Amino acid sequence: MTKHYDAIILGGGAAGLMTAWQAGLRGKKVRVLERSKKVGRKILMSGGGRCNFTNLHITESDFLCSNPHFVKSALNRYTAWDFIGKVIEHNIPYHERSHGQLFCDNKAKDILNMLLDECASVGTEISTECDITGIASIDDKKFQVTTNSGVLYASSVVVATGGLSIPSMGTTPFGYEIAEQFGLPVTSRRASLVPYTFDGEYKNMFSRLSGNAIDTRITFDKTSFEEAMLFTHRGLSGPVVLQISNYWTPGQAITVDLLPSVNAETLLIEVKTKRPKSVLRTVLNDHLPKNLVLELEALWWPDLKDKPIAELSNGQLAKISANLSAWEVIPAGTEGYKTAEVTLGGVDTDYLSSKTMEAKTQPGLYFVGEVVDVTGHLGGFNFQWAWSSGFACGNSL
Numbered sequence: 001m002t003k004h005y006d007a008i009i010l011g012g013g014a015a016g017l018m019t020a021w022q023a024g025l026r027g028k029k030v031r032v033l034e035r036s037k038k039v040g041r042k043i044l045m046s047g048g049g050r051c052n053f054t055n056l057h058i059t060e061s062d063f064l065c066s067n068p069h070f071v072k073s074a075l076n077r078y079t080a081w082d083f084i085g086k087v088i089e090h091n092i093p094y095h096e097r098s099h100g101q102l103f104c105d106n107k108a109k110d111i112l113n114m115l116l117d118e119c120a121s122v123g124t125e126i127s128t129e130c131d132i133t134g135i136a137s138i139d140d141k142k143f144q145v146t147t148n149s150g151v152l153y154a155s156s157v158v159v160a161t162g163g164l165s166i167p168s169m170g171t172t173p174f175g176y177e178i179a180e181q182f183g184l185p186v187t188s189r190r191a192s193l194v195p196y197t198f199d200g201e202y203k204n205m206f207s208r209l210s211g212n213a214i215d216t217r218i219t220f221d222k223t224s225f226e227e228a229m230l231f232t233h234r235g236l237s238g239p240v241v242l243q244i245s246n247y248w249t250p251g252q253a254i255t256v257d258l259l260p261s262v263n264a265e266t267l268l269i270e271v272k273t274k275r276p277k278s279v280l281r282t283v284l285n286d287h288l289p290k291n292l293v294l295e296l297e298a299l300w301w302p303d304l305k306d307k308p309i310a311e312l313s314n315g316q317l318a319k320i321s322a323n324l325s326a327w328e329v330i331p332a333g334t335e336g337y338k339t340a341e342v343t344l345g346g347v348d349t350d351y352l353s354s355k356t357m358e359a360k361t362q363p364g365l366y367f368v369g370e371v372v373d374v375t376g377h378l379g380g381f382n383f384q385w386a387w388s389s390g391f392a393c394g395n396s397l
């Protein structure tokens with residue numbers, strides 16, 4: 001018996017399940033085909049197991065996309081508050097952390113269960129361990145989807161296969177390949193929201209400091225973020241580093257302000273007057289971890305380290321404070337897809353409708369979630385894109 005669906009959704013992650021739920025609410029017959037053993041695995045591992053499911057301060061400028069206006073329509077039609085409303089309806093306890101980030105109080109599984117309950121209530125069929133071997137457009141209104149367990153037919157196919165990060169979860173480039181098969185360009189991709197690696201002396205230094213976290217402001221080009229930075233055995237990590245990785249051009253320097261809440265030069269000149277006998281190390285120990293200050297001392301003022309600050313010229317203090325507030329470091333690279341949260345780049349949005357996510361050149365073919373060239377900042381934005389794009393698509397199938 002041939003099986004015909006209104007829509008077949010490839011990938012049972014955040015965006016795929018949201019699309020299925022919304023289409024089901026409108027009475028559509030939907031089947032989700034998931035390659036791995038379980039659906040929603042990235043939801044389960046997200047936000048340190050508590051899923052940072054959205055953010056209270058979402059604007060289009062929190063997203064990177066080669067067409068910055070593309071995200072507007074979907075984000076306006078399904079906002080953070082729409083999703084929060086569902087979370088409340090399902091009695092899922094949650095809390096706000098810094099920068100408007102919303103997390104589950106208990107487990108990320110609460111969010112997955114909500115999506116699965118809603119999908120079940122609208123009759124979504126979900127198949128796991130499903131290998132899709134081919135998609136073909138048979139005529140204007142029909143797609144044929146060939147899988148390891150038979151051939152299926154659908155009026156629409158929604159590609160929700162996500163990105164390439166965490167390959168151990170069985171991520172695939174299948175979504176990009178389908179785009180190319182149907183003539184949609186895919187922008188260049190790289191691992192993003194990802195820690196930096198360093199070579200040489202910086203690698204050794206950061207490794208010795210591994211485990212220390214400090215608040216910094218990191219700037220690349222005209223973009224800055226101010227949050228915690230973590231020293232690791234391989235380089236630098238922490239929220240501020242992940243954020244700037246979205247904007248970074250490999251091979252270029254990033255600028256780190258180690259004292260973002262004080263003017264370093266004013267601080268040192270003031271101390272020179274008020275505590276002239278202090279050495280720089282003691283002054284900076286009030287603001288930075290002691291082992292970091294020792295490393296910086298060896299790097300920038302080894303010959304002056306035991307001199308009272310009164311003996312340092314204003315020029316010397318200006319040079320040291322310039323290093324403290326604008327330290328230029330060139331990462332060797334990133335930790336790559338192994339630890340990245342997202343893939344930057346994806347299906348070219350010029351070829352998709354921003355209202356429905358449908359391919360402009362192939363009626364009935366849709367792309368939602370991370371497979372699209374839309375990447376959010378760290379902080380719940382990537383899930384919001386999955387919910388909003390899934391809503392837009394699910395309501396137009």
Ligand SMILES: Cc1cc2nc3c(=O)[nH]c(=O)nc-3n(C[C@H](O)[C@H](O)[C@H](O)COP(=O)(O)OP(=O)(O)OC[C@H]3O[C@@H](n4cnc5c(N)ncnc54)[C@H](O)[C@@H]3O)c2cc1C
Binds near residue numbers: 039169
């Ligand atoms: C460690 C980690 C933590 C994160 N934490 C957060 C967070 O707290 N907040 C936030 O907003 N974002 C977070 N993200 C990002 C977020 O998880 C993704 O942006 C989001 O899951 C994208 O949703 P998606 O449905 O497009 O893709 P996914 O959730 O990745 O789902 C894609 C699905 O498609 C399946 N699939 C792949 N290939 C095929 C195929 N060939 N056939 C069938 N199925 C296939 C996959 O198995 C998967 O189930 C995190 C990411 C990681 C890696």
